[in-house]
Amino acid sequence: MSSVATSAPAAPSANPILALRRAGPFFFVLALAALVYALIGPQQFANALTIGAIYALIALGYTMVYGIIALINFAHGEIFMVGAFVSLFFLGEQLGQTGPVRDLPVLLVLVIAAFLVTMVVVGLLGVLIERFAYRPLRNAPRLAPLITAIGISFILQNVVQIIYGPSPVNTPQIIAPTERFGLLGASIGYVNLFVLAAAVVLMVLLQLFVNRTRLGRAMRSTAQDREAAQLMGVDINRTIAATFFIGSALAGAAGVVYGLYFGNISFVIGFQAGLKAFTAAVLGGIGNITGAALGGFIIGFVEVTAAATGYFVWAQALVFTTLILVLVFRPAGLLGQQLGERA
Amino acid sequence: MELRKLAALAVGTMVLAAACQAGAPGSPSAGASGAAKGTLKIGVTLPLSGGARADGAPALRGVELAVAEANEAGGVGGYNLELSVLDHAVNGKYNEQQGAKDMQTLVGDTSVIGAVGPYNSAVAKVQIPISNDAGLLQCSPANTNEGLTKPDFGALDYRKNFPDRINYVRVATTDDIQGPAMSAYAYNDLGLRNILVVDDVTTFGTGVADNFQKEFERLGGTTADRIGANADTTDFVPIITAAKEKNPDGVYYGGVVPSGGGLLLKQMAQQGLDVPFLGPDGIKNGSGEDEGALIQIAGSDESKNSYATVAAIGDFPAKAEFDGRFTEHFKDESDFKTPGAYSGPAYACATIILEALEKAAAGAADMAALREAVRANVTAGTAFETVLGSVTFDENGDTSQLIISFYKVDPALKNGKGDWVFIEQQDFGGAVGGAEGSPEASGEAGGSPEASGS
Known part of the structure; x- marks a missing residue:
């Protein structure tokens, strides 16, 4: 493993073959997107991008946490679910929103406030979980934090169930779900556009953060070699906490857009969405941020294509068939593994 | 080592608890205060929590009322009655495994002389063998799934060991009547010709959707598409x-609300598919005020074009x-204060068990004999004579009342939150012989290549 790592970076960007190999997965995804577009048309393509964006946002947190402490954070799906409820609490209960807001400036303020509040609250929740459930077990056998993660996931589910009851709850859809505009012969909802735009903006910000900031560099170095990073003066605890904050905040953002898009949430939505997002992260190469985003969109494509072609009942099976096929040919996922190597 | 000790301790505790449980009903006269012979139990096995509570709670209330009234009247056959209520909803949805466990609990409790439930056919499938x-x-x-009782639809698989000892009866009629009844209503009364059929890929949902689709096509309608959307689809x-x-x-949804009826x-409405929404009893589960009800999830205005059958x-x-x-008895409860579509039938189930107990109580030597006498009587x-009228069960345990009721959503009720209103009921009992034959006839029609190809 380490020998590969030391021999590969000899000529990282100059080697055209290596560059091609790196670009390969992107071409694969682009080709897949083109194929899907041709198959299902613009209307369904918009649906696929929307649900794919939600999966991608959740997948980012899985992949960041795995990248930095090699933990599959099974509570992550539940963090997304909590995000959806925090957004409901803020928009619905605190601000008393019930339906569409037609005044654009007000709508913008509301949406941005919902994102900020939810992302901060859920981000802090992630930090708290890391501090009390994972940090004490950082040097324990791998299985221990995995089990704690599952435990946390049940705790979060039960807490939300106690507070909001086990029935599905309607959330305020402040972006009118029936408002649409025409594009390429399709009629696209403004809410779809918003979901996709929010996801893309957050992903770009995340890339900039990881690649351009001090803390981002600390994250990458911790992911590559925790002890060496520590020796070089990186505060490991702070870096890992920051990773949890950002990963969880993104899941919280996914919760906000989920509530806006579907208008109905329940305490069990975290499991399904978490499973799909985890699959997306593995598909893209767990530990790899770009990979997780691509993986999310691929799963959206597969699901919607299944629905559009009349095989909706097979959607789940097709998602996992895709995962297996990708892993057979690229065992480390589409874009390889490490946060440090590729991010 | 420690784990092993813990496990041993846990097993020990369970054995002890089981022994206690077994001991209690063995001495039925122990805690008797009002009635001479002691206390007997009626089991209730329904989904009662989460999104599924809207399904099970109205039925539970029916049983509660019947038993409360029987106790007030001085008990039945010298016994006081109480309920053993078990909830098999897990995470807000009915759960077959939990249903099977609950039935084992009821079967194991010798003071239980009969049980009311379940609500979902998929749960009945795993409970009936037990x-x-x-x-x-x-x-x-x-x-309502016809396969639960009728040998032609595979019911003998569920009563393998005692095929002739019928122990499962129902006061609702079957989906080979419920599905086609809505087909005729959709085709003739609503004038629909091209229907999208969605089912939740469960015993009940797929079954009733098949029945609906076959009859709708036989009448001359077409199926725009048939889609299976499994129960965790969001x-x-x-x-x-x-x-x-x-x-x-129009859209026909074969399924129940917790599987996604409300979300669909x-x-x-959000996607602008503004056509009548039809479904079986699974979509009629409470008013817009009840959490987890179709009208509450979808919204009262969005549900205004919804029609449901109740079997x-x-x-x-x-x-x-x-x-x-009913309303007087439950006025202080926090939810489900007014009767739902299956409150009356559940009350009737309890009445039937109690009437059978009345007849059986004198002759039975012990608890096992009493349980068997109740079963044989029914x-x-x-x-x-029940609140629903006179009910007789045929050789498979199906009711003599082959009646389907039709309901529609009125969005103005319950202060604008919406509720279901009764439209009419149709009695399919006039052609009992025909009803026996008709599912096969429509089965042939649906199965032929011309029909399915069109």
Whole structure:
């Protein structure tokens, strides 16, 4: 493993073959997107991008946490679910929103406030979980934090169930779900556009953060070699906490857009969405941020294509068939593994 | 080592607990205060929490009322009665494994002389083999899948060990009547011709959707598309988009609300598919005020074009009087204060068990004999006078009342939150012989290549 790592970076960007190999997965995804577009048309393509964006946002947190402490954070799906409820609490209960807001400036303020509040609250929740459930077990056998993660996931589910009851709850859809505009012969909802735009903006910000900031560099170095990073003066605890904050905040953002898009949430939505997002992260190469985003969109494509072609009942099976096929040919996922190597 | 000790301790505790449980009903006269002979239990096995509470709670209330009234009247056959209520909803949805466990609990409790439930046919499938082996009478207020009782539809698989000892009866009629009844209503009364059929890929949902589709096509309608959306689907948008291209003039949902009925209707409205929404009893589960109800999830205005069948009599002669007693009895409860579609049938189930107990109580030597006598009484072709009217069970345990009721959503009720209103009921009992034959006839029609190809 380490020998590969030391021999590969000899000529990282100059080697055209290596560059091609790196670009390969992107071409694969682009080709897949083109194929899907041709198959299902613009209307369904918009649906696929929307649900794919939600999966991608959740997948980012899985992949960041795995990248930095090699933990599959099974509570992550539940963090997304909590995000959806925090957004409901803020928009619905605190601000008393019930339906569409037609005044654009007000709508913008509301949406941005919902994102900020939810992302901060859920981000802090992630930090708290890391501090009390994972940090004490950082040097324990791998299985221990995995089990704690599952435990946390049940705790979060039960807490939300106690507070909001086990029935599905309607959330305020402040972006009118029936408002649409025409594009390429399709009629696209403004809410779809918003979901996709929010996801893309957050992903770009995340890339900039990881690649351009001090803390981002600390994250990458911790992911590559925790002890060496520590020796070089990186505060490991702070870096890992920051990773949890950002990963969880993104899941919280996914919760906000989920509530806006579907208008109905329940305490069990975290499991399904978490499973799909985890699959997306593995598909893209767990530990790899770009990979997780691509993986999310691929799963959206597969699901919607299944629905559009009349095989909706097979959607789940097709998602996992895709995962297996990708892993057979690229065992480390589409874009390889490490946060440090590729991010 | 420590783990092993813990495990041993846990097993020990469980054995002890089981012994205690077994001991209690063995001495039925122990805690008797009012009635001479002690206390007997009626089991209730329904989904009662989460999104599924809207399904099970109205039926539970029916049983509660019947038992409360029987106790007030001085008990039945010298016994006081109490309920053993078990909830098999897990994470807000009915759960077959939990249903099977609960039935084992009821079967194992010798003071249980009969059980009311379940609500979902998929749960009945796993419960009937257990109750059949034990000979425990089970009366479902709401199960409609024809395969649960009728040997032609594979019912013998569920009563393998005692095929002739019928222990499962139901006061709701079957989906080979419920599905086609809605087909005729959709085709003739609503004038629909091209319907999108969605089912939740469960015993009940797929079954009733098949029955609906076959009859609708036999009448001359077409199926715009048939889609299976499994019970944990949350994103129906792509299937709605796909279906819109086929211009359906109605949607039939074979399934229950916790599987996604409410979400489908909500997302149809958002995607601008504004056509009548039809379904079986699974979509009629409470008003817009009840959490987890179709109208509450989708919204009252979005549900205004919704129609549902209920496989039981909706307008029974004593209904006003029953509703009055029900509302009075539960006025202090926090939810489900007014009767639902299956409150009356559940009350009837309890009545039937109690009437059978009345007849059996004198002759039975012990608890096992009493349980068997109750079962034999119910399934012997006896006519029972229930709140629904006279009910007799046939050789498979199916009710003599082949009545389907039709309901529609009125969005103005309950202060604008919406509720279901009764439209009419149709009695399919006039052609009992025809009803026996008709599923096969429509089965042939649906199975032929011309019909399915069109």
